[in-house]
Amino acid sequence: MTIWIPDLTEYAGPRYKALATAIALGIDAGELIAQQKLPPQRQLADALGVTLGTVTRGYAEAERRGLVSARVGSGTYVNEKGAKVRDEFLIPDPREGFIDLTVSLPVRLGQQALLAETLGELQHDPDTLAHMLEYHPDGGFEHHRQVIAKWISYGNFASPPDSITLCNGGQHAIQLALIAACRPGDTILAEGLAYPGLKSIARQLSLKVIPIPMDEQGILLDSIADLCRQYNPRLIYCTPTQHNPTNVQMTLQRRRQLISVANECQLLIIEDDVSASLVQNRPEPLASMAPERVFYISSCSKGLAGGLRVGFLVSPQAYRDRAASALRASCWMAPPLMVEIACRWIQQGAATQLLAKQREALQVRFALVSDIFRSLDFSARADSFFVWLVLPEHWRASAFVKAAEEKKVLITAAESFAVGNYPAPQAVRICISAAKDLASLEEGLRMIQQLALSEVDEKIETF
Ligand SMILES: Cc1ncc(COP(=O)(O)O)c(C=O)c1O
Known part of the structure; x- marks a missing residue:
């Protein structure tokens, strides 16, 4: 069977972007059709005379543009036309049954009780309330x-x-x-x-x-x-x-x-x-x-x-x-x-107390990460909402994120943070503060740890 090999010499700029553009134009021209599997990355790299990394980034860029989707353990496939382009910055609705570790937010510490107290005070302070209804x-x-x-x-x-x-x-x-x-x-x-x-x-x-x-x-x-x-x-x-x-x-x-x-x-x-x-x-x-x-x-x-x-x-x-x-x-x-x-x-003084409690809560979560991820390459701080996990060599970040999603844990690939043509490392951000409680955080972290260390041939994407 012949494989689809674009002519990248027609496109200026970084080769991986050229590949993503060639995929877009290939779809428009009907050379690539919905659900078609793109060529194995190594094979395409050899055919184009570029590195495997260039093809990996080209496919990831095409995925970011909503043109294709990588499927764990299977390959990269052309999307149906008009498939939704993912905007990394949008926060989707909560997904029932998922442990969502994508948003960097403070640990929930019952701040609503403090809000109720303050609203109660304000209720008895009509002058301030009137003032709050003015233009600044x-x-x-x-x-x-x-x-x-x-x-x-x-x-x-x-x-x-x-x-x-x-x-x-x-x-x-x-x-x-x-x-x-x-x-x-x-x-x-x-x-x-x-x-x-x-x-x-x-x-x-x-x-x-x-x-x-x-x-x-x-x-x-x-x-x-x-x-x-x-x-x-x-x-x-x-x-x-x-x-x-x-x-x-x-x-x-x-x-x-x-x-x-x-x-x-x-x-x-x-x-x-x-x-x-x-x-x-x-x-x-x-x-x-x-x-x-x-x-x-x-x-x-x-x-x-x-x-x-x-x-x-x-x-x-x-x-x-x-x-x-x-x-x-x-x-x-x-x-x-x-x-x-x-x-x-x-x-x-409530804000200072909240900060102190926030630090304590983060410290506990940090200890949990340090224990569960002890055999992995990660960067975390006792006062931070997130962990930066550098993946073992056999993982591509986008495939890892997808595999985690299949196991109902949501995290973010480095690619979402990459500016311009900056080469995103194969790493993911895991927001430990976002888990609703310690039990679900532990479950999510254990799943991520097992996935990171799981057998190579399950997910390598260079078929
Ligand atoms: C580095 C950085 N800057 C700005 C913001 C936005 O903060 P805010 O929620 O106050 O708009 C965030 C939110 O995650 C952030 O991480």
Whole structure:
């Protein structure tokens, strides 16, 4: 039987993308039909004169575009036309009977009791309630911004209340910073593996994102000057304190070096620090080293509760008005009632207690991971929501995620975090905080561990 071999010389750009495009065009031209099995990867690699890795990435890219689906132990098949394209950033409805470890959220610690208490207090405070029904001035009520300014201050980092824009969570803060700093068509730099929400906003704002390689101390600085010459980027987006998805923490020295590179290259920085409140003894924020250059992002979502939708953007002086306009244009203001609830939790000490309980709960989950994954290659922290599991050599991340799904455990492949053409490692992110209780976390982790170590020939995808 003849196999389908595209002519990649017709397409420019990275070979794996060319292969995905050839698959798309092959489907359009009727050369590939629904349910047809694509050629075995090794065979196609030999026929095209490319590496096996290129074909693996090409198939994964085609899968990301919704063109094909990999089936565990069987191969990769052409989808029916119009099959849904998966958006890694969407959170699907909960799936009955599944252990969902895909979303990075705080452990559920009965925050609703605290909310009930605060709503009870507010019920007897008609003046505050009336105030909460007013329109905010730009960036939020002065009192709220004072409380938040104190709450996010850390070491030498103290942001004046008028530098803060109160908004609807960290995601919204990133959006406001990008709108304030960039114009459609601009280029930005980001860690090679980055929070998918950044990629999603950049797409919607027509910004091009170029990946910067990383090591275990954060962004590698050597390449930045070259990338600046080549792409003339506006800014760098990074998550120095608890990198999502790898758990890497940028060292103080690397932070200082990053600031000097940003100064030399005239780059702004977006410092995404949404999880920092959970991390004790963390290095100084970039924003305190160069407040005129750094947009600082923080949020109540990770330490307190995601549904509060309260986030904070600290902007450099020159960009404050633009951030305020972006807020007005997107939603006018963060709901004052939600900010009031967050501020009461902060002022009454409940937020600090919640953070302490959150750390304790994460510590217990971390101990469980360390025990169950002891023979695997993983990166975890006692104060992090997720584990980064580097898969044994015989596994491809997308196949592993599918195999886990078949066993009713949901996790995320590294590919979902890869920026541009950054080569995603064969690794997965497992959100240990998302499991509803310790028993289901243990069940999910044991299943993942067994799958990772299971026999090679069950799932190798290079038939
Ligand atoms: C690195 C990072 N930034 C921003 C966000 C968005 O935070 P929020 O829920 O406050 O919008 C998340 C959420 O997971 C995140 O992981």
